[in-house]
Amino acid sequence: MIDQTRLLSQLQTWGQQLGFSQIGVAPVDLSTAEPGLLAWLAEGFHGDMGYMARHGLTRARPATLVPGTLSVITARMNYLPSGTPQDWQTVEWARLSRPQEAQVSVYARGRDYHKVLRQRLEKLAQQVQNLVGPMGYRAFTDSAPVLEVELAQRSGLGWRGKHTLLLNRDAGSMFFLGEIFVNLALTPTEATEAHCGNCTACLSACPTLAIVAPYKLDARRCISYLTIEHEGTIPHELRPLMGNRIYGCDDCQLACPWNKYAQRSALPDFDPREGLKAPTLIALWHWDEPQFLHYTEGSAIRRIGHDRWLRNLAVALGNALREAPEPAVKKALRHALAQRAGHANPIVREHLQWALAQAEPA
Ligand code: B12
Ligand code: SF4
Ligand code: SF4
Known part of the structure; x- marks a missing residue:
């Protein structure tokens, strides 16, 4: 029998030691997200990302992707480099207004996040195994057909912003997501409320009007x-x-x-x-x-x-x-x-x- 409260508190501690900012637990039933996913594909919004269409509904069905999955441990990792100034948004806007300079998005200036998160999710899974005994698991970060924002949202890591990304009251949206599919029946952590309200700043800011x-x-x-x-x-x-x-x-x-509440990473990996x-x-x-x-x-x-x-x-x-x-x-x-x-x-x-x-x- 797993002591769920103890496991969850251990997960937060281990997660923090590994550089994660927050850990949650999501249920595997994402059926209410399926119409949205199908509508998105039907509109052709995926362009030439053929894999998005090929994987179809597997993306919304964790137990089809990895048979035996009963719960998903979700994780987010802040990625603003440690030396990021307080007024970092102003600094980025300023660079965008200097045409001869090059703007590389913040997430890509340091080490590939796939590598950083994957290894650490593996370590986290092994720590869970040490506590609960052998289990079936798979760790992913943008590496398989998984609806990561949906899982993270359902497990309370934040809410989905109108720009479609996950947002958190204490951390904005400048973080990566990853997850561990497990064959353990864990109690899901609670979803949080959305706080976009009447704001539409992201829609107006998009230079190409991509947020339709x-x-x-x-x-x-x-x-x-x-x-x-x-x-x-x-x-x-x-x-x-x-x-x-x-x-x-x-x-x-x-x-x-x-x-303005976006957090700096605890790891040097994302430094430019x-x-x-x-x-x-x-x-x-x-x-x-x-x-x-x-x-x-x-x-x-x-x-x-x-x-x-x-x-x-x-x-x-x-x-x-x-x-x-x-x-x-x-x-x-x-x-x-x-x-x-x-x-x-x-x-x-x-x-x-x-x-x-x-x-x-x-
Ligand atoms: C494909 C992809 C992209 C594509 C498409 C983005 C998108 N919003 O779909 C492109 C290349 C454009 C992209 C860009 C970026 N991405 Co990206 N991307 C992904 C990926 C691999 C899959 C996302 C996905 O499933 N999209 C499919 C659609 C269906 O999903 P959705 O928008 O969430 O749709 C839901 C709702 O919006 C709604 N819906 C959508 N359309 C419709 C239509 C109707 C009619 C209805 C009713 C509902 C509805 O229903 C859907 C299901 O719930 C994920 C990793 C993963 N495996 O999940 C990373 C991921 C989402 N990306 C990430 C990042 C960081 C980015 C960028 C910020 C990178 C950058 N700086 O350039 C940008 C941000 C652009 C943006 N505003 O989304 C992070 C986001 C972290 C976070 N805080 O949320 C992720 C989670 C990767 C990770 N592991 O950290 N990305
Ligand atoms: S800019 Fe406004 S609408 Fe867009 S995600 Fe942020 S709070 Fe939500
Ligand atoms: S083009 Fe628009 S939707 Fe895409 S990342 Fe930039 S502002 Fe966001």
């Missing part, structure tokens, strides 16, 4: 999708709206009033890497492939590859070229772009040609 209605995100318009998940050509009409965002996007979270602390577009554009691989070792950015990195940079350089007031700056940007005009990848070449054309008045 509260809780409805068209990934095809989202800069995070366009710069990370999408392999091909970026739609022309969205390029000018991307500004200097070259990997992911934080605008809906920067606009969220709850993120060398080369990604305050990069300019031109400096990153000049990285050749070995340099790209060197600077992004152990980072999530590496997975997009050098060509997609250049594609994203070309769009941002084009936007900087359009904005640049001084002829000398325009010249430097044009010169940098021209140096890769013969690039082997036709997608990089097309985005580069588009970028060069931004120098001309329409």
